[in-house]
Amino acid sequence: MKYPINEVRKRFPALQRTYKGKQVVYLDGPGGSQTVVEAIHAVQEYMMKGGANLHGVFPTSIETMDKIGEAKEFVAALFNGKANEVAFGPNATTMMFHAARAIAKTWEEGDEILLTEIEHHSNIDPWRLEAEDRNVTVKYIPLNTETLTLDLSTLDQLITEKTKLVAVGLASNCIGTINDVKTISKAAKKKGAVVAVDAVHGIPHFYVDREDLGIDLLFSSVYKMFGPHVGLAMIKKELFDQLEFYKVVPSPGYTPDKMEVGTQNHEGIMGVTEAIRFISDLGQGHTMKDKIITGYEAMEKYEDYLVRPVREELRTIDGLTLYQADDSVNKTPTMAFRVDTMTPREFATRMCEDASIFLADGHFYAYRLAEILGIVDQGSFIRAGISAYNTMEEMERFVAAVKKIMKS
Numbered sequence: 127m128k129y130p131i132n133e134v135r136k137r138f139p140a141l142q143r144t145y146k147g148k149q150v151v152y153l154d155g156p157g158g159s160q161t162v163v164e165a166i167h168a169v170q171e172y173m174m175k176g177g178a179n180l181h182g183v184f185p186t187s188i189e190t191m192d193k194i195g196e197a198k199e200f201v202a203a204l205f206n207g208k209a210n211e212v213a214f215g216p217n218a219t220t221m222m223f224h225a226a227r228a229i230a231k232t233w234e235e236g237d238e239i240l241l242t243e244i245e246h247h248s249n250i251d252p253w254r255l256e257a258e259d260r261n262v263t264v265k266y267i268p269l270n271t272e273t274l275t276l277d278l279s280t281l282d283q284l285i286t287e288k289t290k291l292v293a294v295g296l297a298s299n300c301i302g303t304i305n306d307v308k309t310i311s312k313a314a315k316k317k318g319a320v321v322a323v324d325a326v327h328g329i330p331h332f333y334v335d336r337e338d339l340g341i342d343l344l345f346s347s348v349y350k351m352f353g354p355h356v357g358l359a360m361i362k363k364e365l366f367d368q369l370e371f372y373k374v375v376p377s378p379g380y381t382p383d384k385m386e387v388g389t390q391n392h393e394g395i396m397g398v399t400e401a402i403r404f405i406s407d408l409g410q411g412h413t414m415k416d417k418i419i420t421g422y423e424a425m426e427k428y429e430d431y432l433v434r435p436v437r438e439e440l441r442t443i444d445g446l447t448l449y450q451a452d453d454s455v456n457k458t459p460t461m462a463f464r465v466d467t468m469t470p471r472e473f474a475t476r477m478c479e480d481a482s483i484f485l486a487d488g489h490f491y492a493y494r495l496a497e498i499l500g501i502v503d504q505g506s507f508i509r510a511g512i513s514a515y516n517t518m519e520e521m522e523r524f525v526a527a528v529k530k531i532m533k534s
């Protein structure tokens with residue numbers, strides 16, 4: 127395994143943290159990754175050197191606009207889109223509510239939208255609430271509880287001439303299942319529906335080609351992929367130009383600025399470029415795109431090397447239920463499980479206090495998924511999510527700690 131894990135770890139200062147005398151193992155990446163040092167420095171440098179608001183004639187304002195422009199170029203390269211299709215905002219959820227409010231203006235009573243049962247609710251409720259306000263029918267692509275994948279067998283019936291929007295996530299933030307976005311978007315396009323994709327759990331793990339996947343509206347969050355708390359949206363130019371966003375009268379009315387209501391988190395945006403550069407640094411090639419693609423390939427291979435033995439071990443532990451699709455299904459290295467003898471909260475507490483392993487418990491806003499699996503009242507899941515900076519030694523520590531707690 128050629129992956130430069132030692133160099134990678136040096137770039138994440140938080141990995142030095144100890145708890146109760148032991149080095150912390152971070153398995154809470156799906157809730158928010160640790161931050162790469164260059165992104166931390168970029169935030170600090172911006173604030174140390176002098177920030178400013180936009181549209182001024184003086185250096186700090188001009189630099190701010192240039193740097194935000196550069197961050198948009200990097201986001202464009204990340205998703206194979208264009209910089210003038212990128213808007214920043216506080217987080218992915220807010221961007222989805224904002225987009226839903228704009229796009230729903232084009233919906234009429236009797237129209238339909240199609241969502242999925244596997245989603246984080248940020249990609250359900252913004253669309254659903256707008257639909258309910260307008261008597262638009264909401265349908266769901268069902269979860270197959272046996273395979274833990276979306277059941278696409280009735281997709282062609284679910285999408286009709288009346289379907290205005292299909293919203294789906296790249297991957298489940300609980301069980302890691304990677305959804306077949308391409309098949310869903312192809313079916314949507316045939317009927318003229320727009321496709322909104324929640325990329326939040328996908329982008330820390332694999333390359334997302336907006337064009338190849340047929341995505342019209344893409345939403346993501348930089349704090350899940352090694353950077354600061356910044357949300358982003360990338361919307362196809364033709365669609366973006368047509369959308370009327372709720373905004374204050376004097377703010378820009380053109381794409382993409384019209385979506386950026388109020389003053390943005392400029393210092394946070396300074397870290398976006400560096401977060402993306404971390405991924406491209408793992409790759410090779412002459413163009414940024416080549417580096418990003420090969421960087422993701424290196425990361426995916428490494429994460430797969432880490433997660434495989436862990437999944438195998440967890441499957442053999444008596445009293446532990448692992449919620450993972452089988453090996454034929456592509457997954458991120460995010461594992462959800464439950465144990466018979468403890469609630470997820472008790473288990474997560476023991477992992478933290480006994481083994482200095484930080485992992486989270488709950489439904490992680492994939493509420494419908496947890497509800498369908500019938501575990502909401504029992505604390506839902508324990509989630510262990512592997513990130514690009516974890517090590518095999520940490521995996522061994524994790525498995526040993528699970529076994530020890532189960533025995534005690």
Ligand SMILES: Cc1ncc(COP(=O)(O)O)c(C=O)c1O
Pocket residue numbers: 156157216217218219220246248249295297298299324326327346347357
């Ligand atoms: C898959 C997925 N979608 C959306 C979100 C919401 O992102 P944000 O916190 O940026 O609103 C999350 C956050 O956990 C997520 O995991």
